[in-house]
Amino acid sequence: MAAAAGPVPRERDLAPHVWPSNVSLADDGALVAAGVDVREIARTYDTPAFVLDEADLRARARLFRDAFGAAFAEVGAEVDVFYAGKSFLSVAVARWVREEGLRVDTCSGGELAVALRAGVPGPEIGLHGNNKSDDEIRRAVEARVGRIVVDSPAEIERVAAIASAEGRTAADPVPVMVRVTTGIHAGGHEFISTAHEDQKFGIPLAQGHALAALRAVLGHPELELLGAHSHIGSQIQDAAAFEAAARAMLGLRADLAGATGVLVPEVDLGGGYGIAYTADETPIDVRGVARALARTVAEVCAELGTPVPRISVEPGRAVVGPAAFTLYRVGVVKPVTVTAPDGGTFVRTYVSVDGGMSDNIRPVLYGATYTGRLANRAGSDAVVRARVVGKHCESGDIVLPDVELPADVAPGDLLAVAATGAYGRSMASNYNHLLRPPVLAVRDGQARVLVRRETEEDLLALDVG
Template sequence: MRAHPAGPLHGNISQPTAAGAPPADLGALDPHVWPRSAERIDGELHLGGRSVTELARAHGTPLFVLDEDDLRGRAADFTAAFDGADVHYASKAFLCGQVARWMAEDGLHLDACSGNELSLALAAGFPAERIALHGNNKSVVELKLAVDAGIGHIVVDSFDEIDRLLPLAEARVTAGGSPVPVLIRATVGIEAHTHEFIATAHEDQKFGFSLATGDALTAAVRITREPHLELTGLHSHIGSQIFDTAGFEAAAHRVVGLLGQLRQATGEVLPELNLGGGFGIAYLSEDDPVSPADVAARLQKVVAAECAELDLPVPRLAVEPGRAIAGPGTITLYEIGTIKPVRLGASGAPGTPLVRNYVSVDGGMSDNIRTALYDANYTCVLANRGSDAPPALCRVVGKHCESGDILVRDLWLPADVAPGDLLAVAATGAYCWSMASNYNYLLKPPVVAVKDGAATEIVRRQTLSDVFALDAVLADVPAPSPAPSQPAPEHPVGARS
């Protein structure tokens, strides 16, 4: 990603290209991208049997709307495809108490990346034995929480971590408990075809023990000799938002090879193999993610073949689909506040200026940092009504004091979009709410789950009082309570036709 802190013109970086040719239908909902229940009724977007206008009136905007059947349906797709394997839900993508309970009810495992994610899952009643704890810098406090709770696996990431974990494991065994089950995270040297910041298995990064240097084998051998630790298997993860199974197949080849090296060195045959995940989703119509059934068939085939080659029993597999479960089933609703046409230059027709409309909404990078951070692509539609207006080139931006506060860089919207209209951004269920911030003191939006015409707030909207409570000076000062925002009289939300 090429960037300059003062913007592209200052860094002699060319402006991004426009959105291509306008689509035939500006309001179309590609089922490849939008939640499974998304539909238009009389021009208005509905999700889970509820109109977005009703949801915006009841809960305000910005608003995350989660299609419960979509989320749980995608989880079921993976468990069916990987029958006999363990499918882990990714806490870091999006986690709250209700989602943890749904995933527990549906038989999934869960991967936590911090002590607080682990604490939330445990508080929600998620079975400890189906939780794995990840992280490259687990503290003693986090490791103790995991050991005391009796979670299923601690994914060991460094020699320092082994040193921190040993006294805790010894104390548990001394008190009559069982050895602590661990996996070794092996860095397999696969360069995933994804953004640099979410590729996690090449050598020059912070995660895991390197296969190339022999550290992974050294760590595995050491743990097999520690009576208070139980090495149950190996873990590998090559990145995120990946569409090609070739990287997973190459990683499986290398990590099964490590199983063979460990047996040769110690005689140990490990019963488990976690191949991670990072399976991509469709943010745009042209994205082509691999189906759960396809990726399952390919991974199971390559693992079986590699194990047969080394005369090893096929281990129990685990996968971590990540955003592929949480991402597609949630949208974000925003209200348009300001529209500013900006002339860019000639369009090609003599005397015709090229204009981009900057469409400003009431959220932004505080509820979706991914466009700014990863140069991520999203699509959105006019949600509260249909429109036959001609297409207009638009850029959907937030209200933060940053020129990089962009949600959708270039797309076509109806030329008659106006203040008070609602926009819906697709595929925001993963890494949007969970990475949200209070930049410019904006507040984190609520999350509403919809199903069969019912809407349930599963995460409430953050209030200014919540934020003031953390301020040493303002903790006891009543937060102002602004009057509810009133749409402009000529464009009340949802009232246009």
């Protein structure tokens, strides 16, 4: 029998940079989340479930607030940090991040509605989107959001028309930013690299298109041009791409001032800061990136002879992603004999769980990798090469493609997958009419429901027959 090649090693201890900071192991090997045993979570709330460490999320929000605030204060600039609603948004989470000093970025009418229900003031909300409806724009204008990020020349005209229809004038303009594609490519996958020219977001910097869009905004008295916005990708691990984008954006700002005499007050440097999904990955150094960006902004502004603008950043998944994990229950465990490329064979154990691609589409969509472990006990010292799969009618419904689990893994066991706070619940679906899992907050030995589990009644209520 040929040796199995290169499975992810079994995680004996918790990798602290992968799991939420208040997750630990009990003496018997069970996972404990902020003082709550996951076995009790499963008994009380069932599985699958997203388990969110409230204190950990709050600490990550404060880290970005403090790191960027301190770094840019040294160069005489103020900074706003926007929480990415698209990563995961609920009323409670919106309240938490606002309490920790962050603003909230939304990209749909639904996300805007959640932020407003949470009590986030309109001026502390931004609205993104490459294809906003007239209703979404109107609702943002009515809510007096702090900025609408326009994504195309045509949208400038639409926002201006709606602003005018809502009675906004030069005395009370609607604040807007223009999203610019800088041509600087960054991110962990082609689909999350968002600043190359051949894609749906923004207005290209090349050939003067972005400059023309900024000038177009200035031609509408009912609009206030706050500045230019850049977002170069997601899951970025170092500061170099951000620094290059900052140079391009500050140069655009200076070009506009030279052409029109208008020096916009703000530049948004985007985000997409990377996290660690596995033990061998390294999360981005938040304080280091903040210092590097502040230094670059100060240097470029000095070279251009312009004052340092107000800066805004959008950390993305880095606030909520590492703060949560998904708790599953194991169902079928099935050993399968597999033929290796060298003609030999090995046994792969398929471990099926009660969720899958409906609660975490990223492995299918991006080939994303995660860390998983047995959660209700330590298990045997002997291991098997396992593939953790979901219960959907798709062969590609794979949660963990290659992981070592205890050889005695069995139906009824609990399995936890780390770093699913971002884009798990927010991208969840009802494929095969599975019910979307709840989001549970844990803190100080207590668990509570933030977003309840869907029911079959919820599904049937939408089906008018």
